[in-house]
Amino acid sequence: MKLRYCCNLTTTPDFSEITNLEELSLEGCVNLVGVHPSIGMLKRLVLLNLRDCKQLQNFPSRVEMDGLQVLNLTGCLKVDQLPEALGRIKSLTQLHVDRTAITELPSFVSTIRNLESLSFGGQRRIQSRWWTSITGPFGLLSKQQHPQRSVWSSLADLHMLKYLNLSYCNLVQVPESIGGLLCLNELYLSGNNFTSLPGSFSQLSHLQHLYVDGCKKLEVLPELPPSVWNLIACDSTSLREVSESSKYPFRPRSSIFRDCPKLFKNVTIGSQGSISKTECLDSSITSQGFIHHQLSAFLGYLGFQTNKFEFFRSPGGCTRGYLNIVYHGNSIPEWFTNRSSENHVKVELPSDWCYDKFRGYGTCVVFKCKKPGNFKGYSVKNFDGASLISGGYFPYVLDKFLKDEVIEIQESYMIWFHYTWDIRKWKEAYNFVTFCFEESNEGYEVKECGVRLICDEDIQQERDLSMLQGLPTPTQQGGFLSLVGPISTSWSW
Secondary structure: OEOOOOOOOOEOOOOOOOOOOOEEEOOOOOOOOEOOHHHHHOOOOOEEEOOOOOOOOOOOOOOOOOOOOEEEOOOOOOOOOOOHHHHHOOOOOEEEEEOOOOOOOOHHHHHOOOOOEEEEEOOOOHHHHHHHHOEOOOOOEOHHHOHHHHHHHHHOOOOOOOEEEOOOOOOOOOOHHHHHOOOOOEEEOOOOOOOEOOHHHHHOOOOOEEEOOOOOOOOEEOOOOOOOOEEEOOOOOOOOEEOOOOOOOOOOEEEEOOOOOOOOOOOOOOOOOOOOOOOOOOOOOOOHHHHHHHHHHHHHHOOOOOOHHHHHOOHHHOOOOEEEEEEEOOOOOOOOOEEEOOOEEEEEOOOOOOHHHEEEEEEEEEEEEOOOOOOOEEEEEEOOOOEOOOOOEOOHHHHHHHHHOHHHHOOOEEEEEEEEOOOHHHHHOOOEEEEEEEOOOOOEEEEEEEEEEEEHHHHHHOOOOHHHOOOOOOOOOOOOOOOOOOOEEEEEO
């Protein structure tokens, strides 16, 4: 039964005669004040969705929903408690109580051993409620009642947990015990107050998505497991270090460190152990030389810590790798030997062209985002018109970023740097190839573009990665990202 967005619904009918009901969705019924107690007696109910019922004031105190698997109370701003009987529902796999008036994670959560998805917190005002509730008779905090401990003690035994959202829960510490959540796939810790994360994060072998954006006190990110391919740490204004493991130097990862001004603040290239490995560069330094050093350290983050000319070789024998960086700027580095003031560039292949010595290519395009639209990316055509890549290429993470931030970066020139090792179709390359950077719906304007092909001979000549020299000094753009480095990066295959 779907009664979603029924704005005139203030209460539900008696469900006593609908004993076979399996799904009930009241999502978005913003004027719903109460639900009939009979809902709690629907033994065959599998899904109950009350998301964004902002006026709902109570949940049935008597609960015998033996078959319930999904309970969604996200956005029920006035619901402040849940019945203990929910802890006896063995079938419950998803519990979402974020953005409610519940200020402490119910203790019964620890008994729901099959729970796979849990959302809690999400209201910034949770902080004042928690601190008020744990003030002792002399105005001092009681360690026994500390909210951090109540949260984590309730989670310690949830070994089936795959999704955990504790955003904006005023967490000041994440304990080592989180390493025991071995099935965890997605972890949202946005907007909390911890300064670091425990080393046990490396034990989360199934973790793929980690969100720590808005954690303004976070200073250090620990070594993350190689399974993490999506890392979001935007607006972590105290973040100064990201640790990476030398065991997995070529792991795929899409990372965004937007508005992290302290990263690379004190980088010293060449001193062992002094390179902070991260993508987002400090906004206060604008010299060309320092840009070169910072990007060298960025390659250190990717695992090229000694012989950085190895960057051009296929990492780990992989033939499908690519790297993407986007940053403010309006001119192409001199390293790109084939350049054009239009949206396409023709690259003549040398007479002694040999595919076996070909190691990949770099492209660079200066563009302006004028309005929301789809940037098709680039295409590569052989002399006879045959495609040398699989369709148009533009990474999803960058496409989403440009669409989300179109208001902030509108009319600002941006540079997209791309390098790929995916050259499988180049075996048929002959005579010349043409790169074309395609706009669509007039949403993007290409100012200029450049291409450089890399062969074995180039690798020997580029040992010092002179490709990193001559990058333009980006301009300050309307209070947006004042970065001399990448806004968004991705590294994957």
